[in-house]
Amino acid sequence: MLSVNQAVTMVVILHNSYPHLSKIFDALAGIPVIAVDNASTDQSVDVIRESYPEVHLISNRLNQGYGRAINQALAETTTPYMMVINPDLTITQDAVQHLVNKAQQGFQNEWLLIAPNTGETPKFLNTHREDVEPRLSWATGAAMFFQTRVLRELEGFDEAFFLFFEETDLCRRAVEQTFAIYYAEEVDIPHEAGQSAPVDDTIVRLKSWHYQWSRLYYLRKHRELFPLFKQYMKVQALYPIKLRWLKPKAKKRQDYELRLSATRAFLRGKGAFDGEGIPYRP
Numbered sequence: 408m409l410s411v412n413q414a415v416t417m418v419v420i421l422h423n424s425y426p427h428l429s430k431i432f433d434a435l436a437g438i439p440v441i442a443v444d445n446a447s448t449d450q451s452v453d454v455i456r457e458s459y460p461e462v463h464l465i466s467n468r469l470n471q472g473y474g475r476a477i478n479q480a481l482a483e484t485t486t487p488y489m490m491v492i493n494p495d496l497t498i499t500q501d502a503v504q505h506l507v508n509k510a511q512q513g514f515q516n517e518w519l520l521i522a523p524n525t526g527e528t529p530k531f532l533n534t535h536r537e538d539v540e541p542r543l544s545w546a547t548g549a550a551m552f553f554q555t556r557v558l559r560e561l562e563g564f565d566e567a568f569f570l571f572f573e574e575t576d577l578c579r580r581a582v583e584q585t586f587a588i589y590y591a592e593e594v595d596i597p598h599e600a601g602q603s604a605p606v607d608d609t610i611v612r613l614k615s616w617h618y619q620w621s622r623l624y625y626l627r628k629h630r631e632l633f634p635l636f637k638q639y640m641k642v643q644a645l646y647p648i649k650l651r652w653l654k655p656k657a658k659k660r661q662d663y664e665l666r667l668s669a670t671r672a673f674l675r676g677k678g679a680f681d682g683e684g685i686p687y688r689p
Contacts, residue, residue: 474564522546548574
């Protein structure tokens with residue numbers, strides 16, 4: 408069996424994630440790491456270059472989003488397994504070792520990924536019994552232990568997405584092609600959701616707009632026509648009425664405006680990125 412540093416490459420996607428760097432990279436010392444920095448404006452890139460020269464750094468001039476950044480790392484991964492993690496996870500080498508052992512012991516079915524226990528409620532495809540290996544229909548993008556070969560066979564993440572639904576889309580494509588998504592409940596890797604980067608009004612606006620655009624794109628891609636129609640009608644017909652009655656500074660007003668804007672942009676054929684690879688910023 409391969410040792411951990413021969414078996415897996417750890418991939419960390421960063422955007423203004425400086426406060427988490429020492430915790431995550433110190434925990435992974437001795438394991439190959441690829442860090443993809445999505446146009447951070449803090450000192451993340453300088454700190455990695457100066458304090459963690461062993462980390463293979465990919466520094467993007469533009470924020471490429473989650474899926475595109477993972478695909479960049481995938482192109483440079485040479486190990487049989489690749490584990491993608493958010494910087495706001497608490498991870499240990501024992502947890503990584505456990506996942507490597509589990510992968511090398513093999514499963515009954517061909518598989519895409521193993522999802523550790525991040526504290527989020529999993530969505531099971533099969534009965535959760537002791538004599539059946541737990542399988543999921545979807546895994547959170549915060550921690551995903553991939554079989555590199557299968558991820559390449561699926562052509563990685565769909566790069567039309569900027570934020571949201573990219574892992575949902577990947578998992579769905581995997582299940583449709585009979586690749587399993589296994590759940591390792593015994594491997595605890597706690598996730599401080601939403602803490603990977605500072606949140607300000609610009610980020611809130613960005614997330615609201617792209618969440619709606621990505622949801623519509625996902626539904627159309629997978630031909631979920633009735634849910635897609637419901638989304639169109641809900642946002643196009645209902646939101647303008649709600650906006651008439653909401654006060655100018657009402658908490659939900661900005662979210663409604665951005666989701667309406669994203670829906671109208673989607674209907675006009677606008678993508679999440681422009682022709683130069685710049686993500687749309689509302």
